[in-house]
Each structure stands twice: as C-alpha cells, then as structure tokens.
Amino acid sequence: MERLESGRARLAQHWRNPAVRNLAVILGILLILCIAFAIWYSRYSSAQLKQEWLDREAARVGLLAAENPEWAEEWIGLLARSTSPSPDETENGHRILERYGLDTAIRSGWLPVIGDYRNRTLWSLILGACGILVLAAALIYRESSRQQRTIRRLAVSMENAVKHNKPMAYRLYEDGDLGLLASGALELSVRLRETIEQLHREKAFLKDTVADISHQLKTPLASLMIYVDLLQDRRLNTDHAAEFLDRCRRELDRMEWLTLTLLKLARLEADALEMNINESPLQATVQEAVSSVSRLAEDKGVRIVVNAAPASLAVPHDAHWLGEAIANLLKNAIEHSPAGGEVALGWEQSNVFTRLHVQDQGPGIRAQDLPHIFKKFYRSSDSGSGVGLGLPLAKSIVEKHGGVLSVTDNPAGGTIFHLTLPLHPFPSSPSNLTEL
Template identity: 50%
Template sequence: MWRSAGVRRLAVIFLLAFGTAAILLWAYSAYSADRLSKEWIARETAALGALAARDPALAEAWAQQLGAGDATPAEAALGRELAARYGIDGELDAALVPLAERRRSREWPLLAAGVFGLLASLLLALLRESRLQLAEVRGLAGSLESAVKENRPMKFRIYAEGELGLLAHQVQELSLRLQETIAQLNRDKDFLRDTIADISHQLKTPLASLTVYVELLQGGGVGPAEQDEFLRTCARELERMEWLIQTLLKLARLEAGSLPMQLERAPIAETVRAATHSIGRLAEERQVQIRLEGPVEPVHVPHDPRWLPEALANLVKNAVEHSPPQGIVTVAWETTPIFIRLRVTDQGAGIDARDEPHIFKKFYRASSGNAGGSGVGLGLPLAKTIAERHGGMLAAGRAEEGGTVFTLTLPLAQLPGS
C-alpha cells in the first residue's frame, strides 16, 4: 500500500493537517489561559475595591491572602463551608459566573470552526486524490481500447509506483501479447493462403497434361504403342504430383513448427553416407562422382536422423544436377569447439550474384537454368528449414575454384528449445 504515491501524498496531508491543528490548539490554549488570568485578576481587584469601600481592614486582609498563594486544607474547607451558606457551589448558574460564560461562548464557535475546517481540508484532499486516480484509470482504459481497436501499442503510460503502476504495467504487457497473437494469426493466415496458392499453382500443369492424355485415350484414336506411352506419362505425372504435394506438406508442417525434431547424438559421417547413398543412382546416370571428406575420428552431433539426411540429400541432389559430366561433388565437414560445418561443393557454372538473395525461396529457379531434375524449387527451401529447426543455418555462395558451395552449420551441443 505504501508503494502508492497517492497513499503517501494523503498520509503527508493528514500529518500536516493534524500537526497544524495541534499547533493552533496549543496557541489558542495559551492565549485563552492568558485572557482568563487577566479577566480573573480584573474581577478580583474589582471585588476587592468594593470590599475596601465598606471595610478597609477586611479588604487589606483579603488582598494579603490573595498574594500569599494557596490556603491550607483547613482554610479551604472553611472557605467552602462559608461559600455554601450563600449558595456558591458547583451547581451555581453559569449566568452568575460571567467569566466562565464568556470563555465558553468564545471557545465553542472557534472549536467548531477548527474541526469543520480540518474535516473540509481532508475531504478536499481525498476528492482531489480520487480524481487523479480516476483520471489515470480512465486514460489507461481509453488507451487500451484504442490499442485493441487499432492493433497498435498503447500510448498512455503510467510509470508511478504502487498498485496502479503495477496494473498499468500488466495491462501494457497484455496489450503487447495481444498484438503479438494477432500478428501471429495474420502470419498463419498469410502462410496458409500462400501454401494453398503454391499447391494449386504447381498442380495446374500436371493436371492439364493428365486431362489431355485421358481425353486422347478416351477418344480411341491412338494405337497400342501410343497408349502405353501415354499411360507411362500419366504415371510419371501422378508420381510428380504426389512428390510435389508431399514436399509442400512437409515444408508447411516444418515451417509451422508442427513437426518437432527428435535430436539424437549420432556420428555425422553415417548421416552423410545415408544422404549421399540415396542420390547414388542419379549421380551414376549423370556420370558425377560424389566424394566425402571428413576427420577420421567420429564426430557426434545432435540431429534428427530422419530429417537431416533429407536436407543433405537435397543439397547433394542440387549439386549433382548442376555438375557437368565427369564432375565431382564434394561433401566435406569440419568441427570447431562449438559447431560443425558441412560443405557441399559442385563444379558447375556457379550461382549468379542476382540469385543469391532468392535461392532459398519456394519455387524460385535460378536464372542460369537447371540441368535437370524436378526443377520445382522446393529442395533448397526444405533444406534451409530443416537446418534452422536444428538450431543451425544454411548459406550459399560461389566456390573459390568455381561452382557453388552450400554451407550447413550445426551446433555441437543441443540448444535450449531445439
């Protein structure tokens, strides 16, 4: 509670008010006592003068007694007995004691005015503090409403201490999280729209080919040899469509994070061999040699034994397709204290500088053309996504001796959240 600036202000105001009231009460008490003493002396001297006019000796004795100070208990008792004979006691009418009556008539209005002024000042302080707090709450609520409606950061900030400042901070955090959630939903919506558009666009060509071939087969105007050729072509198109759909779905699920990586510490050499083995037939057809270069000692790297070979296979496949006959594709790896670097190098024409910023975009085809293969432009984006899901990175550039080199960097220790 004391962290609140408003509570501290009210406490200071209350202390100042009560301190001021105590000082004023003390000053008034001193003033009233002085007035009472002077009035009492004036009344006593007047009574002494009246007595002196009647009996000077008795008046002189009375004056001596007044100056002598307090009487003895016996004398005080005798005085009370004598006063009682004339009706002078505690029940005496206040009107017969004008000194006490005048004092009461002055004190009560002043006391009432002082109490009223103190309460009024405290009430005004409370109202002012309440209005300040309410204005801040209204400003905070209005800023939050505008931020939600317009999907932008809150403009109204409260940097004060206390519960209101803590509430403002939490509301600001909630607003930022809400904006991030909305932004993520928009990204997901754009991603889904782009994925559907990519699939539909890539399926148009094979579907059109299948439609033409089916219509020709239904027409019956083709011979048996042509029918076999058309059926083989239809089978290839169906295989291509299946591969395309599976690759797109794989890439979409990886980018959406719905396929977690099952990392295991395993020798990287075995993974590289598994990846290159799957490309062995393609390399033989194109008369391209695949060469592996790595340290003799086993290097254990945390990676998913299902996904990382696919990423490497896509890189090797791309290198084989862009290498000339009798060319060599080199897969080399080396380690540092914190990561491992794998390089896939071909002896092709090399990547054009204009293509480097776009080489990992889906369906992007380099301006230098493609030597063969699917030519769709999904292998490299899939490899990059797999590398990033492993906590690594994938880069492309021109090799010093010519050709293109893809560099895959992976951490030697599993990163948090991987």
C-alpha cells in the same frame, strides 16, 4: 518489477503502492496539524482565561478600594499569596459560598468567565475540526483525482490498443499494484499487436501458399488431363500408350512429392513434428543422403565427392530428417551443376560446432536472389527442375536441430551451402528450460 503473489498482501507490499504512501503522508500532515492546533489553542485559551480572570479581579479590587481601601489591600494579599490554601480554609469557603447559592449546581451562564470560555472553546473546536476536515477532503480528493486520471489514461490507451491496434501512448512506471496493472496492460497490448501482426502475416502467407500450390498443381493436372484424353483414343498404339502412362506416373509422383513436402513444412512450422535426436555418427547420415541422390547424379552426369570425415565425428541429430535435409542440398547442387561437373561435400569441426559444406559448380546465385532462396516456391533461375521447396524444408529441419543453414558464393564459381550443427544444442522447447 516485482510481481505480487495471489492471496493476502503483506504490509511491505502495501507500502510499495504510491497511493498508500501518499495517504500515509496526508494522515501524517493532518496529525501534525491537529497537534499544532491543540497546542496553540491550549495556550490561547489559557491566556484568554487568565486575562478575563485578571480583569474580573481587577474590577473587584477597584470596587473594594473605592469603598474600603483596607479590604482591598487584604484581598490583594490573599490573591498574591503563593501558598496553597489548607483543606479547612477551602471547606469553610465553600460553606460560605453555598449560603449565597454559589455551589457546583450553579449554571455556567451565571459566571461570565466560564460561559465565555465554554463558548469560545466550542466554536474554536468546531471551526478547527471543520478546517482540518476540509483540508483532509481536499488532499484526499487531489490524490483520488490523480489516480482516476492515471487509470483513465491507461483505459483510453488500452482501448486504442485493442480497438485500433495502436501502441499504448501512455505508460506508467512505478511500484505497487497500479504499476503492476500498467505493466501488465503494456505487455498485453504488445502481445496483442504481435498476435494481430502474426495473424496478418499468416493470412498473407496462406494466401500466397494457396496461390503457389494451385499454380504448381495446375501444370501436372493439365498434363494428366491431356494424357488421359490421349489414352482414351482407340487409335493410339501400344508404344505411345506406354509412353503416356509413364508420363502420367511421373506427374503423379511429382504431385505426391509436392503434397508430402508441403505437409512436412507445415508440421515443422507448427512445431508439431517430434524429432528423435540422438548422438550418432554424422558420416553415416551423409552416406545415406548421398545414396538417395546417386541415381539423380548419374542421370545428370554429375560426380559427388565426399571428403574424409574427422575421426569419431558424432553429432546429436535425427538421422532420418537431417539426412533428408542433406539430400535436398545435394539435389539442389546436382540440378544446378553442369553435365560432367562435380559436387563436393566437405567438413569442418571445432569444440563448439560441426559444419558441413556442399559446393557445386553451377552458375552461382545472384546477389538479389540470396535473401530469398529459402522462401517457399522461390526459384533463382529456371535451370533446375525443382519447385522451390527443397531448400526451405532443409532450412526448417536444420533449425529444428538448433543449427543454421546459410549460403555464400564461391569465388572460384558455383555456390556453397554451409550446414552448421552445434555439438551441444540448446533445448528446442521453452518447456525444457529450467525456470530460475
């Protein structure tokens, strides 16, 4: 539906309004009725005037025929004469009539034909005008009532949408300003419902997040309190004190990592994190990610195997953030791989995308857990040491690059994560799109 620009509307835009078209139809009908009434009344009035004139002349001829038949014949001859009287004859006749007071100053009531014609014309015009006005009022009232019913239905539907969060039950699809108003009201109600639903989802998410954070922080805090109480014991020897201090340090590191990861997720979800996406070699980013988890792999006894990357593999990405996403995938694979196992990292490239595979030799993911593994604080098993934030963070970072992160089971055992990045990503912000 075409939007009307602000300012004065053109005639064509006015004509798109059904109310304007209906009013034009009403005025056209009234005009036709007025013309038809004028034609009918002119014929009717002339016929009546002619009949009354003939009756008057017939009465005079009958009176003359009874008294002077020869004058009646002469009078009839004058009446039937087709030629127009000369100016002299007309002037002479007026002088004769003036002798008897029959001039232009005579009152119409003294001439019955003229009086009857005047009264008939007056009342016919009054009744005709009243009839046309009544018809015009009825048609305009009908059109106005239709518009009022439409506006009232829209108002009631909008009230239900605003106050009761219900979808608009009444929808109007037509051109013109009222159609634009109805379309805008429908769009507003849809956005309002989406906003309310989003607020409910965010409220539920905030509630769950607070509960999960409190649960995750409760364990390290309890451990810290116990270790602090033990350290305050003067009977504690030096070796135990060093061990307790090391455990306190690990718990503090865990709390710091949890807090920083939650802040990163919050910034990514709020679209408040700017990424410096440049076309650069992806293999260098992968090597940095492998280096960051090499110590964890050594402690776990897991070997990381990186297949040779295709030549000149350059992908638009932010090396820091994408490296963190790959590192989280590697950490997850290492944690779920058995000691002496292997984590393989492979490549796949086409003219449209580049895909990175991270494969482990763990027990795999159960089918009922697959739809939930990218949710915050979700853990498919107790074999890992994570808290369920690495995969959601990796997924948010990949999607910020315009890519897709997915997971499948490996028929040979284990799990395969697929990180797909487009070679020509779309703009991540709608403001960067060119408006057509």
